[in-house]
Amino acid sequence: MTTRFAISARETAGLNTAGLREHFLIENIFTPGAIELTYTHYDRMLVGGAMPTEAGLPLPNPGNLKANYFLERRELGALNVGGAGQIVVDGTTYDLGYQDCLYVGKGSQQVEFKSVNAAEPAKFYLLSAPAHKEYPTTRRTQAEATPVQMGAQETANERTIYKYIY
Template identity: 45%
Template sequence: MDIRHSTNPADAKGYDTARLRQQYLIESVFVPGEVKLTYSHDDRLILGGAMPVKEALTLEAEDVLKTDYFLERREVAFMNIGGGEAFIDVEGERFTLVKLDTLYVGKGVRDLKIASVDADNPAKLYITSATAHAKYPTRKATVQEANTLNLGALESSNERTIHQVIHEVGIQSCQLMLGVTLFKPGSVWNTMPAHIHDRRMEAYLYFDMNDNARVFHFMGEPSETRHIVIANEQAVISPAWSVHSGAGTSSYAFVWAMAGENYTFKDMDVIPMNALK
């Protein structure tokens, strides 16, 4: 498991491109036949990917967590972002996930196996996990069952649909929040106007991009923004003090996940455009 320690804005001001990418970008999320995870000390979110091929995969606690099993003191969500269908067995109950389906599994589950329905067309399951102090029931949701918000406008190149899956009026959790944002044709800006929420961090996984497409992801304090160039199926960590916004060279989608103190989706401080520098 890769480890990313927390940073503060005073230090991040001095980061060059290589240091920004080393600290915040996760370049390889999906590896055939593996579970690949990154542990962020920002609100202790774990994020990564599972790409089962012939053999079923499991979540291992490893030495990083110092627990007997992965979900001893954690909750986890899986979203199928592409490829083929997947199934996840949770203590003997099987859940099948097609593209954009999400499965939430609560604290205390020991027996969990992840597999692809077709080894020749393996699923890509994006994984996010936060610490948990209480057990919530396992639940699956399709993107059609999510709470849907239509925001932005074509004139500002940010007409988009936000599907809130795990949140205060959706699938319940201790602190993990998760959803997916899809763009209308001709729109490329996400999360603009920008905002911050100092009570929780956020991570994005960008996907559904062609090989030559890129997203210019903006981060940093509003008065000290930086950018990271991101390719398809790469993820980025945004500390609580940072904006998290981006513009693509063509269409894309992204999964957003949050962890932290507040469980209210609307808890955000919008940054006026004249404050961005």
Template identity: 45%
Template sequence: MQVRHATNPTDFKTYTTERIRQDFLIEELFQADAIQMVYTHYDRMVIGGCVPVSKALQLAADETWKTGSFLERREAGFVNIGGPAILAVDGEAYELQKLDALYVGRGATSVELASADSSDPAKLYFTSALAHASLPTVKISIDKANPMHMGSLDTSNERTIYQYIHADGVQSCQLMLGITLLKPGSIWNTMPPHLHDRRMEAYLYFNMEEDTRVFHLMGEPNETRHIVVKNEQAVLSPPWSIHSGAGTASYSFIWAMAGENYTFKDMDPVPMNTLK
């Protein structure tokens, strides 16, 4: 378990490239037969990943938060970006194909992560937030997610935002999660940018080639910085930061949010003439 502490925007202005990457970029999430996790002090979110190959992996509580089980006071959303997966929650099995997701509510005592076929292992990404109530475990496939078609080819940002865990879909306490798929020829996401100072966000970039990159933009609108991101790396986005990006080729990303408000539309647009 890595721990990432919160940063205030005034100090952030002085950060070097290496310090920005150290605090906000998660470079290694997917390792064979191991669960990798990062605990951030931004809204106490946990970001994790694993590739179960030869055995099922048990999601266990870390010493960091002093609880008996991982979901004792938490909820979690899992997304499969690899081969077929089998998730067992308190003994009940759920099969997840690629881009299927699973919401698991507070209080589940046993979560096992496995691959249906070791020759085509699952690749599971998950985010977890604190929860005040226990809600049902629900599987969501991409055809059941709520699609929002946004942008245009003229502005290189034609994309579909699939909402999985949100106010009008699978219910949670505060965690929201979805997937954005860009259309061919589009490379920009969330431009013009926005802020939502009531909540943080995490991005996992995936569906990229080995030699392609995404330039993830962050920082206050008048003090922007960037992080160069490879395939299957994640970025933490503080509440005070914009969060947009452009890729050298096609890419997709999983977004997850936690914090004060529980509405996808809680955004403060940033006028283009204020960006610096």
């Protein structure tokens, strides 16, 4: 797990492209057969990816979280942007197709990521934040997500954001 420290607005304003990339770009999100995590001091977020191939990948418990297990005081969102996959949470298996999402609540102790077909592996984009209340693990498809239209074609930033977790 890599760590990114917060920098001030004044420092950010003085950065060139290389400096901005160094402080904010996360380049290695998906590595076959591995989980990649980046801890950022902005809101104590963890950003990463899990790309299981032949074997399942258990969610690690990095020592600097100072917890008995990863989700002891955190929650996790996992969005599948690859092939069909599964996430096993405390013995319950959730099937996730392309663009399906799983919210895993605080207190879940064992989380494992799996691909249905190693030749077309699942790619789980991961976001984790501190949690103060337990909520149940919940699966959502893109059809169940709330689409929000943003931007405009005239300013070249027209897009749709799908809210799975809120």
